[in-house]
Amino acid sequence: MTTQATPKTNSDEAKIRDNQGGTWLYSNTVKEHFFNPRNILKAGEEAQYESYSKGRVGSPACGDEMVLWLKIDPETEKIIDCKWQTFGCGSAIASTSMLSVMLLENGGMTIDAALKIKPQDIMRRLEGLPNRKIHCSVLGDKALQAAINDWFRITGKHDRVITQGAKVIDPILHITDHDIEEVVLEGAKTLEEVQKKLKVGVASPESIPEIEQLIRFYSEKYYGGE
Amino acid sequence: MSFPQKPETKKLVYLDHAATTYMDARVQAEMLPFFSDHFANPSGLYAIGRDANGALNDARRKIAEMLHALPDSIIFTSGGTESDNLALFGVARKHAKKGKHIITSAFEHHAVLHSCEALEKEGFEVTYLKPDEHGFITPKQVHEALRDDTILVSIMYANNEVGTVEPIADIGRELLKWRKEHATPYPYFHTDACQAAGALDLDVEKLHVDLMTINGGKIYGPKGVGILYKARNISLQPIMYGGSQESNVRAGTENIAGIVGFAKALELSQESKDMENKRLIELRNYFWDKLQEKIPKIRLNGPSLGDEQMRLPNNLNVSILDVEGEALLLYLDEYGIVCSTGSACTSLSLDPSHVLLAMGLPYEYAHGSLRFTLGHTTTKEDIDYVMTYLPAIVERLREISPVNLQYDPKANTHAQYHQR
Numbered sequence: 001m002t003t004q005a006t007p008k009t010n011s012d013e014a015k016i017r018d019n020q021g022g023t024w025l026y027s028n029t030v031k032e033h034f035f036n037p038r039n040i041l042k043a044g045e046e047a048q049y050e051s052y053s054k055g056r057v058g059s060p061a062c063g064d065e066m067v068l069w070l071k072i073d074p075e076t077e078k079i080i081d082c083k084w085q086t087f088g089c090g091s092a093i094a095s096t097s098m099l100s101v102m103l104l105e106n107g108g109m110t111i112d113a114a115l116k117i118k119p120q121d122i123m124r125r126l127e128g129l130p131n132r133k134i135h136c137s138v139l140g141d142k143a144l145q146a147a148i149n150d151w152f153r154i155t156g157k158h159d160r161v162i163t164q165g166a167k168v169i170d171p172i173l174h175i176t177d178h179d180i181e182e183v184v185l186e187g188a189k190t191l192e193e194v195q196k197k198l199k200v201g202v203a204s205p206e207s208i209p210e211i212e213q214l215i216r217f218y219s220e221k222y223y224g225g226e
Numbered sequence: 227m228s229f230p231q232k233p234e235t236k237k238l239v240y241l242d243h244a245a246t247t248y249m250d251a252r253v254q255a256e257m258l259p260f261f262s263d264h265f266a267n268p269s270g271l272y273a274i275g276r277d278a279n280g281a282l283n284d285a286r287r288k289i290a291e292m293l294h295a296l297p298d299s300i301i302f303t304s305g306g307t308e309s310d311n312l313a314l315f316g317v318a319r320k321h322a323k324k325g326k327h328i329i330t331s332a333f334e335h336h337a338v339l340h341s342c343e344a345l346e347k348e349g350f351e352v353t354y355l356k357p358d359e360h361g362f363i364t365p366k367q368v369h370e371a372l373r374d375d376t377i378l379v380s381i382m383y384a385n386n387e388v389g390t391v392e393p394i395a396d397i398g399r400e401l402l403k404w405r406k407e408h409a410t411p412y413p414y415f416h417t418d419a420c421q422a423a424g425a426l427d428l429d430v431e432k433l434h435v436d437l438m439t440i441n442g443g444k445i446y447g448p449k450g451v452g453i454l455y456k457a458r459n460i461s462l463q464p465i466m467y468g469g470s471q472e473s474n475v476r477a478g479t480e481n482i483a484g485i486v487g488f489a490k491a492l493e494l495s496q497e498s499k500d501m502e503n504k505r506l507i508e509l510r511n512y513f514w515d516k517l518q519e520k521i522p523k524i525r526l527n528g529p530s531l532g533d534e535q536m537r538l539p540n541n542l543n544v545s546i547l548d549v550e551g552e553a554l555l556l557y558l559d560e561y562g563i564v565c566s567t568g569s570a571c572t573s574l575s576l577d578p579s580h581v582l583l584a585m586g587l588p589y590e591y592a593h594g595s596l597r598f599t600l601g602h603t604t605t606k607e608d609i610d611y612v613m614t615y616l617p618a619i620v621e622r623l624r625e626i627s628p629v630n631l632q633y634d635p636k637a638n639t640h641a642q643y644h645q646r
């Protein structure tokens with residue numbers, strides 16, 4: 001066949017094309033953690049690993065899943081070991097790997113310090129993630145919270161369990177601030193887009209101002225600066 | 227499992243021919259003179275304009291012959307998307323007085339689906355037929371959806387993701403019968419043949435279609451050029467306005483180089499299709515055998531691997547359970563292996579492939595789906611190369627995955643539909 005193949009670019013960064021025609025880039029640090037994930041617990045070896053606590057979360061955005069195991073020193077409340085498993089895209093794998101490195105460096109983080117880690121902190125260490133991939137780093141953050149809560153429960157420190165009390169915004173459709181957070185992470189930026197995804201506000205127009213405020217809050221939180 | 231070493235020189239194994247193809251060197255040679263030597267506007271009355279017009283008409287005649295159609299039924303466009311838009315908006319807006327109902331399938335290309343959604347906003351009603359689990363739409367389904375106000379049916383010739391070949395001729399016959407019984411010229415029948423054009427028969431008489439979309443970028447021709455075949459008796463409302471080119475249906479100076487290249491590409495692919503189909507089917511089946519042998523918990527998506535009347539010869543779509551498609555894709559890309567996935571993680575909207583979901587595949591299956599589409603340059607060595615890395619990659623990603631789905635081997639039994 002007298003045909004010619006397309007030339008390949010030599011760029012180090014991974015350029016990915018989505019199935020709707022857009023492109024995005026992964027930084028070299030993301031790639032490094034993706035191809036060489038740190039601190040993983042191999043599937044099938046869970047039984048041999050003695051951890052104190054475990055957090056499992058699923059992403060409602062894209063259906064991905066993550067499990068994080070922690071070993072915590074009860075005296076110092078330092079995280080002395082951390083393992084994880086992730087079913088998800090390159091950024092989800094790289095984010096969890098980076099999170100585990102952050103938790104363990106300098107002799108281990110205290111759980112109070114760990115609870116202050118924000119998705120932005122993970123992203124900064126990864127040298128950035130594309131906007132549409134921010135929700136993947138949020139997944140790691142949530143798995144960490146769940147695992148620490150699990151430890152609080154196991155050790156009887158029930159007063160320290162952090163409950164993310166969901167607040168009902170639209171009483172008729174039962175839409176909570178969490179739902180709005182999720183759709184903002186899925187990329188909705190305007191009231192119209194949020195309404196389209198959630199059908200919110202249609203039933204109770206009184207809730208619109210509060211919804212708008214939440215959209216601003218979460219957009220600021222995840223996309224706006226630090 | 228230790229990871230196989232990367233090859234010293236990075237190889238490119240391109241297995242995404244359904245996305246687009248490289249251009250055949252013979253097509254390029256045919257096109258070259260039209261960029262600077264024969265550059266004239268075919269509307270010009272002077273000699274060089276007439277020459278350009280001659281080339282345009284030659285291309286039109288050549289294409290018409292291959293489609294068993296009349297030359298003036300070929301409208302040149304900027305590609306598949308424009309042709310689909312022109313067919314849908316063109317028929318709908320022109321014939322709205324006769325009815326405002328359209329039938330299509332839920333797993334068409336977005337060029338059709340999003341046009342339909344826009345038409346719904348203009349007051350049209352659209353029925354989206356659900357394909358069965360292998361991706362087939364039956365003539366019976368179409369028949370049952372027909373109404374007195376149906377003006378257009380648009381069903382793809384072959385699906386771009388799973389390669390299902392739809393029974394277009396049977397559906398066409400069904401529609402002919404309906405028109406006769408109801409003494410009406412409606413509904414018109416459009417098919418998007420972009421994926422089919424390189425592998426299947428394009429005779430519009432045999433297919434009983436009134437409108438057909440083909441583009442150059444999938445048949446080793448140039449991108450940015452395509453055609454809409456339109457039966458002579460059908461009038462369309464233009465979607466762009468300007469000069470009187472293309473019988474007043476599609477304004478704009480003709481892309482002569484592209485058109486000449488398109489005609490050549492179509493000619494070459496139609497000429498070689500029988501041999502090439504046979505070669506690709508063999509390779510593709512070999513690939514699937516190897517995948518099943520080396521990778522546990524893998525499922526074939528779409529129809530069974532039959533002949534080209536059932537599934538496009540170059541298409542292999544599989545779901546690898548417990549791993550995510552984008553992660554697989556990135557790993558494969560490291561080894562120069564190029565394919566695509568229907569995973570939610572790669573889409574802007576974070577929705578998995580609408581094609582796989584329409585076929586009733588669960589989310590988890592769409593998530594780990596990979597589409598390999600073979601083509602001219604694909605060799606057995608390429609497949610073997612993929613097989614040195616893919617099983618190890620899958621194993622590594624499964625190692626770090628908390629998901630462990632139950633696998634039902636029955637998932638790999640596949641029904642068949644044969645066109646009469």
Ligand code: FES
Binds near residue numbers: 064087
């Ligand atoms: S985990 Fe699905 S997009 Fe990142």
